[in-house]
Amino acid sequence: MEDVLVRIREYEAEKDCLGVEEVERRCEVGPSGKMSLFTDLLGDPISRVRHSPAFRMLVAEKIGKDQETEIIGLIRGCIKTVTCGKKHSRNIKNTTTITLPIYTKLAYILGLRVSPSHRRMGIGLKLVVQMEEWFRENGVEYSYMATDQDNEASVKLFTDRCGYSKFRTPSILVQPVFAHRVKISPRVHIFKLTPSQAELLYRKKFSTTEFFPRDIDSVLNNKLNLGTFVAVRVDSDFKGIDMLLTDPPKSWAVLSIWNCKDVFSLEVRGASRVRRGLAKTTRIMDRAFPWLGIPSIPEVFKPFGLHFLYGLGGYGTHSVKLMKILCGFAHNLAKDYGCSVVATEVASEEPLKLGIPHWKKLSCAEDLWCIKRFGEDYSDGSVGDWTKSSPGLSIFVDPREF
Numbered sequence: 001m002e003d004v005l006v007r008i009r010e011y012e013a014e015k016d017c018l019g020v021e022e023v024e025r026r027c028e029v030g031p032s033g034k035m036s037l038f039t040d041l042l043g044d045p046i047s048r049v050r051h052s053p054a055f056r057m058l059v060a061e062k063i064g065k066d067q068e069t070e071i072i073g074l075i076r077g078c079i080k081t082v083t084c085g086k087k088h089s090r091n092i093k094n095t096t097t098i099t100l101p102i103y104t105k106l107a108y109i110l111g112l113r114v115s116p117s118h119r120r121m122g123i124g125l126k127l128v129v130q131m132e133e134w135f136r137e138n139g140v141e142y143s144y145m146a147t148d149q150d151n152e153a154s155v156k157l158f159t160d161r162c163g164y165s166k167f168r169t170p171s172i173l174v175q176p177v178f179a180h181r182v183k184i185s186p187r188v189h190i191f192k193l194t195p196s197q198a199e200l201l202y203r204k205k206f207s208t209t210e211f212f213p214r215d216i217d218s219v220l221n222n223k224l225n226l227g228t229f230v231a232v233r234v235d236s237d238f239k240g241i242d243m244l245l246t247d248p249p250k251s252w253a254v255l256s257i258w259n260c261k262d263v264f265s266l267e268v269r270g271a272s273r274v275r276r277g278l279a280k281t282t283r284i285m286d287r288a289f290p291w292l293g294i295p296s297i298p299e300v301f302k303p304f305g306l307h308f309l310y311g312l313g314g315y316g317t318h319s320v321k322l323m324k325i326l327c328g329f330a331h332n333l334a335k336d337y338g339c340s341v342v343a344t345e346v347a348s349e350e351p352l353k354l355g356i357p358h359w360k361k362l363s364c365a366e367d368l369w370c371i372k373r374f375g376e377d378y379s380d381g382s383v384g385d386w387t388k389s390s391p392g393l394s395i396f397v398d399p400r401e402f
């Protein structure tokens with residue numbers, strides 16, 4: 001194998017954008033004859049991390065004999081504070097017990113890529129090690145990454161060589177956007193919350209859910225956030241949005257919608273002409289006869305956009321049904337925005353999963369999250385070692401990292 005001189009350095013937008021896009025393009029091509037998913041970061045490769053409180057992107061640059069350079073690898077990372085557990089505390093008068101979140105400083109590694117012609121030369125490992133140095137300098141307590149269970153290279157790199165352990169296996173649920181609108185039951189009211197109402201609701205009800213971001217307000221006020229919506233039954237004892245926290249109805253559901261379409265587009269490549277033809281036929285039928293509600297396959301063989309649903313929650317016996325209706329509402333909004341897909345990610349044991357319509361073939365039942373603990377001084381208190389804790393029923397998946 002040729003001796004390659006490789007330098008790891010900070011990404012510089014003007015100089016590196018094209019080189020990085022080229023590596024992304026080469027990495028996304030799947031095995032010959034199979035379909036693969038291509039991501040277009042719309043000319044801004046750092047966009048996948050830029051909405052986090054602290055972020056960084058590194059590139060691996062090959063330096064040739066004549067000092068000519070080529071980008072052959074990249075990695076993105078971000079740091080934020082999230083919930084890793086909960087603790088119980090007595091109120092001032094010592095009359096009731098309250099549950100409070102325990103926060104930790106968490107880093108996330110994503111978008112690690114090494115160009116196929118330079119693999120197994122230690123470049124992926126170098127990129128991870130250098131990114132972790134930045135994490136340490138910034139007092140990070142845990143770092144995690146998500147990957148496909150079947151991605152042997154990535155799983156082995158992180159677990160065998162970098163000290164990560166398998167942690168959670170949430171499900172990515174994907175629903176196509178049909179050519180027809182989903183009917184919303186007239187027996188249900190859907191309300192849009194203001195970002196500050198949503199923040200109050202999320203902090204009160206979800207702040208002890210693991211991975212809940214302490215800066216939820218910046219997520220909710222981000223321009224990519226299309227809103228937080230609450231569904232209640234018309235005949236319920238609902239007294240208005242302002243009373244949702246103090247005097248909630250027996251059943252309700254909530255979700256927020258994030259517009260990924262402005263960050264990246266996806267494209268399915270490598271589909272046979274027969275497959276593309278069949279998909280097109282379903283769309284033509286659905287557009288011609290929308291009242292039949294044919295579950296048509298959207299245009300995914302050209303670049304398409306998606307909306308991501310996050311902060312899903314609900315209470316009461318009707319919460320699953322209400323969630324289903326909210327997902328229908330989100331489907332219609334995605335249709336108005338010209339998206340082809342609505343996606344979400346929830347804990348594998350999430351009770352509301354039953355109310356989230358999705359196509360199994362497009363979804364991923366077990367997305368593998370691996371985690372590593374750094375250093376010695378921890379703020380996680382009674383959680384002990386988070387990496388050893390058992391999963392809760394829910395997790396909060398931050399839309400900035402999808």
Ligand SMILES: CC(C)(COP(=O)(O)OP(=O)(O)OC[C@H]1O[C@@H](n2cnc3c(N)ncnc32)[C@H](O)[C@@H]1OP(=O)(O)O)[C@@H](O)C(=O)NCCC(=O)NCCS
Binds near residue numbers: 027123
């Ligand atoms: C995953 C990826 C970044 C690895 O990059 P790389 O530069 O080839 O990795 P390294 O050479 O640093 O490998 C370090 C270790 O990882 C493991 N590893 C890497 N590739 C592997 C493979 N194909 N099969 C099994 N183990 C592998 C090995 O333990 C390896 O150590 P070794 O070579 O001494 O046995 C690269 O394969 C890639 O870009 N894949 C496509 C994109 C992707 O899947 N990214 C990960 C998403 S999080």
